[in-house]
Amino acid sequence: MWRAGFFFHEMAFGLLSVFLPLYVVSVGGSLLDVGLMVSVATLMAIPASFFWGYICDKTRRYKRYILISFFASSTLLYFFTFTRDIGLFIILYAVMAIFHIAHEPPKNVLIAELYAREEWEKSFAFYEGFTEIGWLIGLVLGVLISFLGFDSVTTLLICSSLNFLAFVTSFFLVADPPLIFERGLVRLERSIDFTCKGITIASKYLDGFRVSESLEEGNLTLFCGGLLLFAFATSTLFTPLPVFLAQNLHLDISMVYAIYVLNSSAAAIGYFLADQKLELHTEKMRLQKVVMFRSILAFLLSVFVTINIKAIAVFALILTLMGFAYALYHVYALSLSMELIPKGKVGLFDALIGLGSAAGAYLGPFIAQKFNFTHAFILSGATFFLAYVSFKASS
Numbered sequence: 085m086w087r088a089g090f091f092f093h094e095m096a097f098g099l100l101s102v103f104l105p106l107y108v109v110s111v112g113g114s115l116l117d118v119g120l121m122v123s124v125a126t127l128m129a130i131p132a133s134f135f136w137g138y139i140c141d142k143t144r145r146y147k148r149y150i151l152i153s154f155f156a157s158s159t160l161l162y163f164f165t166f167t168r169d170i171g172l173f174i175i176l177y178a179v180m181a182i183f184h185i186a187h188e189p190p191k192n193v194l195i196a197e198l199y200a201r202e203e204w205e206k207s208f209a210f211y212e213g214f215t216e217i218g219w220l221i222g223l224v225l226g227v228l229i230s231f232l233g234f235d236s237v238t239t240l241l242i243c244s245s246l247n248f249l250a251f252v253t254s255f256f257l258v259a260d261p262p263l264i265f266e267r268g269l270v271r272l273e274r275s276i277d278f279t280c281k282g283i284t285i286a287s288k289y290l291d292g293f294r295v296s297e298s299l300e301e302g303n304l305t306l307f308c309g310g311l312l313l314f315a316f317a318t319s320t321l322f323t324p325l326p327v328f329l330a331q332n333l334h335l336d337i338s339m340v341y342a343i344y345v346l347n348s349s350a351a352a353i354g355y356f357l358a359d360q361k362l363e364l365h366t367e368k369m370r371l372q373k374v375v376m377f378r379s380i381l382a383f384l385l386s387v388f389v390t391i392n393i394k395a396i397a398v399f400a401l402i403l404t405l406m407g408f409a410y411a412l413y414h415v416y417a418l419s420l421s422m423e424l425i426p427k428g429k430v431g432l433f434d435a436l437i438g439l440g441s442a443a444g445a446y447l448g449p450f451i452a453q454k455f456n457f458t459h460a461f462i463l464s465g466a467t468f469f470l471a472y473v474s475f476k477a478s479s
Contacts, residue, residue: 092250099243126439128181129184129185129434150186150187156186157180162240194261316467317379344403347404357411374412
């Protein structure tokens, strides 16, 4: 039940995900303005993520930062309704990003501490699948709003109200875990397993047996590099995508929302299929395969654009498969990061994603406007492949 507030929060941001880029363009902004807005906001969220991750572990209080995030988002979205100035809009969006990220590190810790390590995959998958349904409903709400012809002020007020509902719901349902020890136990178990493995290898070697095992642990730096590259590739592709669908494929806003509904629906299915407990090696292997699959899909997208195929069904299918693949990736990456990232640095996961997303959010629209969308999609596919290489080298 504690997840209910996050459900309403995701509804609001599902609606905003397509609305904001199209709104900026509709009031006289450009693709560069969209990229600048998302990039600046994401960059501002990086130190904020470190701060929120540190402070929630330091104080061992998690609920308060979730409430701060939802209430601040609700308030700032209300202020959005008073301006159509692009510069001020970007500033407000950047400030909102600082508070919006505040709920992410405590949410990850809540899941990690409320459930045993054996249940992390299932718990993360259920949370992401549940909130993805909220995101999906937000997109469907966008389709309905565009059909009914609601103006931008009404849309922003709806998003503000949903975030306030998330605040009220979380105030009553979210509670801090009574004990904070599960992540410490997991790291202790990994240290003991590593020591036992070393003793076993040494014993075999001294007894004259052939040793095939390796004592190397996963490389955290390369794993973090994979997270950053994947976020960069995703942002490069998806930041200018609503404008591409509206301008290059000549779709109205309701159809753009509909394609995103398919993407989100596939992601929800993926989350609920990724809930089984996996061995560490198997989880890493699946992570690598999913990243490679996203790379192939991004390259296919660029090929279809290059040869001027404008079949809506083709693009919808590719984006649907991308949503499914992202869900699997997100669950595997979250579970591995909570095991590998030290206590007190839980914000590192969101900071790395933020850094990659910020760079991609600016570069994607910049390349799309200065050159064309094909180049942006090719860059995305190539970076997904580099992320695959980084994850594989970290194993």
